[in-house]
Amino acid sequence: MATVRRKAKGVRRSAAATSRANTARRAKAKTGSVMDAAMALLPFTEDQLHRVFLAVIIGGAAALAWFVASLAGVPAMAGQKVSALAENSGFVVRNVTLRGVDRMNELKVYQRVQLGQPMTDVNLEAIRSDLLELNWVKDARISRQLPNVVVVDIVERTPHAVLKQPDRFVLIDAEGHDLEPISETNAKGMLVISGPGARKYVRELADLLNAAPALRPQVAEAEWIGNRRWNLTFGTGQMLALPQGEDISAAALVQFAQLDGKSRLLGGKVATFDMRAPERIYMRIPGRAKERLNTGGGS
Template structure:
């Protein structure tokens, strides 16, 4: 694009396409020559999906975890915040996990990828749900938690942390209590 004097037949379309695809917001590009003097470029833009919390800044990322641009905290809107080493590469599996419990999604504030193997979900109420590792195990635990919340209104209650890392048990930590309360699940 910077070579305005180059004749149209000499434009390297594939090289130009690859150059465009290197831009953070460009997911794909189609480039063609329409003789005598037109270069047609169609851009498929990446859509911001979540906010990745890095140690020194916040980054908008798309659904594939590609970093788009830094963003200020007051400009994140209602996008899910994710954190933890390797979390950007886990955005798609997180979306699959959350799709199993659509009623809980509006109540979620952030998700932390822990130890490169499992998620901690934080709710807008300040409560944290520690899920077990493994896609199927964590999905089953999250569905079980959603059912329990539907029956007992756990979110917004006194419990600060729900730990489901040892199925079928759920450990709940209430601030001010020294002992964890154990509920055996079915």
């Protein structure tokens, strides 16, 4: 029986293989040291990093599962089941409790809450958004009162004055928001504001009148002139022309109040008081020439 001997590996080939193995070990060691150095710079332990990677993997899997379920309509079917269960259990909107309404039309509030729908389907934020579009509603809070009541708390805007427009009278609040149309008859006794652009200066007018509290109840109308100043008409029918500028007009109104307290200007024969000129009041009496009252100190 003949014996066949395998040819031994050449010396050069063996040396090359050994060299390649040594190079691979050195590269692996170098890569490991670089990775270790990079990991050492991070403010996490190895255990914490494992938890982060695990959370990312689980989160991604959950998002994928939800996406697939959404395509299959599973959340919608679940919502329908919950709504049906709530309805069968008596959790259905049967009543609306409305609070805080004094002047506005309550029906406009009730129309925004759908009776008969399951309590789980009541969209509180959507109802609130609809209510805030109503002129009278300054703020609103909507809540569920189980088993079958929706509670609506309304904060109404407060009527402040009447805005006189070319074709109608409109009730407004202190910010100039329209509340509702009003007849001229019903506007009697309220402050009537007029003039192009007057709506934007309702708050400034209130501050002006507050500077002279004694005169404020006697002001019947305020007209915004030339987009720069006010003419005030009192309940006596007399008119006061104020100068331009918030501080200057407030000072003039205070001065007029002091003069009225001393000389009873309101209710007299003077039809118009003009305070646009510094330190002087020009007074017009029907049928007579314009008179001038010097209010400067010393002359």
